[in-house]
Amino acid sequence: MNKLMTGVSGVRGVFADTLNPIIAIKYAAHFAILQKQSYPERKPEIIVGRDSRTTGKAMLHSIISALISVGCDVTDLGIVSTPTLLLKVQESDAIGGIAITASHNPPEWNAMKFVDADGMFLSPEKADKFLSSVEEDIPWAKWKAMGELKIDNTAIQEHIAKILNIPYLNIEQIRSRQFKVVLDSVNGAGGLISPLLLKELGCTVYEINSEPNGIFAHIAEPLKENLGQLEETVSFFKADIGFATDPDVDRLAIVSEEGKCIGEELSVALAELFVLPKKKGDIVVNLSSSMLSDDIAKSFGVQVQRTKVGEINVGKKMQEINSPIGGEGNGGIICPDVHYTRDAIAGMALILGLLAESNKPLSAIVDSLPKYYFAKDKITVDASLMETLMNNAPSFFQNYQLDTRDGIKAIGEKHFIHIRKSGTEPIIRIYVESDSPEKSRELCEKVKTMLGEINTLKDSDNEARKK
Known part of the structure; x- marks a missing residue:
């Protein structure tokens, strides 16, 4: 059980x-x-x-x-x-x-x-x-x-109206571009709202998995490895962009016009690029979110403030400092001009606003940004062993700056490692970001192996005590 x-x-x-x-x-x-x-x-x-x-x-x-x-x-x-x-x-x-x-x-x-x-x-x-x-x-x-x-x-209509009333969103400019958009709602709730907003923005919408029947067309988390159908459909229709949401539509993943998923970490970054020239203020993201936000903030003369993982933590901090944009690196964009919660539908409007304003394809915008690479993994842990495992983890990171507000975040030169207990599953999540894909994968695998060894030892100890 x-x-x-x-x-x-x-x-x-x-x-x-x-x-x-x-x-x-x-x-x-x-x-x-x-x-x-x-x-x-x-x-x-x-x-x-x-x-x-x-x-x-x-x-x-x-x-x-x-x-x-x-x-x-x-x-x-x-x-x-x-x-x-x-x-x-x-x-x-x-x-x-x-x-x-x-x-x-x-x-x-x-x-x-x-x-x-x-x-x-x-x-x-x-x-x-x-x-x-x-x-x-x-x-x-x-x-x-x-x-x-x-x-x-x-x-639903009230939500769409609130997005269309974002004061710095140039609706007519977006409509004039007549974007071709492929939408993957994974047969979740998004099929009832996302197409309506996109059509209000003058888009030609190609829908896949839009029937809200709860039979998810693929693994529901909007990660690159789950979005092959969206990538293929964007390429087939020569669309300008592809959007994917999770079943409750608070996370947004994006596929470029080249038919390539750009990574969920870039969703918030692109929203920051669009909003900060119009509303200056500090960005708020969580501890696991990309270092790219630091680069973007620096380019606009503002700071990044980081919170514990969880949109309530990010949203409350945004309210406190009157932040114009923020969110979580899992594709959770928070646009305060709509409300202080993750909102994939509002995120779509902001990203289309960026495309319309820049008059560049999405791939060109992405290529202009500093490059960081994430490796993410997880380890399933018996609930009784969670605390012991986390208490042992700091010994891995002797030469790092440690942040222990939410699990353990080890900050090094141009990279970080963050391990934390999931709030939604009996697992420990591992996040690694660096300036090299090989380095990120290597560090992630190393940490996972170390955690796994402790988990195995503690589990064996428990079994021995039972006998």
Whole structure:
């Protein structure tokens, strides 16, 4: 049996294994109780939406039942992107929201992401308070205090309108270019919103995997190794660009007009290139994001401020310093003129704005940037061994500058190594970036081997103790 993953990223697990309707009811009810206590002056309304997973309906009905039964009104947006739901909460008087999505996880997974009244995910402090309450008794509402359910089909159009109103986005300039765009929505929620935005921007759209049926056409994470079909389709149609999103549409990967995936790390960098000439201010990215942001920031006379991994950490820092652009290196662009959350749809508009303004093909823009190379890997670890493994890791990095705010980031000359526990899976992630692909791969493999040796030793020790 897998472990139910709980944390600042929400509650996530394999449906019918560690996650089921009863668990969904428990967490949804306690979240609603917490939000009612947090906002006693507001009408208790919670907004829900889901991605296209086949278990989404079961999760949705369980969650609605729980929310209504503790006296909350529920607004159901249907199948929508996570940023669409977050924006809807932000611009409403609701006390919170629940996004039913396991993001890039395989289709057998599902999850609940809990949204505060400001349209952002729960802060780490509030998430801890929430999770510590879930074993308490649930004060179900009496028969006269049941909540109501309503359906709202306006959220997608409202999201598109907000993007089209980004003040520095020249819509007519983009439309005049009549871009040819290939779109891969992996049969997630993106198929319902991304084509509409692109057509509003005057694009000819070639859609692949746009049916939101939850049967993902390929591995859902929008990484280069999963986007061969998109690369081939861009080449076939001689398109200007290809966009790929994950099932809940908060991560954006890009394929150039040459039919080559440019790497998810460049999504935020290209958005920075477009925004910073128009709105000057420090960039905010997480500790695992590319050093390219430092080069871009320097060229515009601003700084990079780094946070722990997790969009809530990046978004809150952006709010604090009034940052004009930021995000996470997994393709998670945060455009504050829409809202302070990762938003692949807004990212598409910014990248098309850059192409229209520069009048250059995407490959030429990419070629003009400093070159860094990522190697990323992961190691599956028994939950009981996680802390021991991470505590032993600093011994690997004797000659590095260490940042321990989020796992261990070892910073060297023109490279870094970052290892951290995943918040969504029982794994330790390894990120290495350097100015050489060979160096990045070599360092990544070396760190993975060392972690694996410790994991094997500790696992053997545990087995010996059991005997």
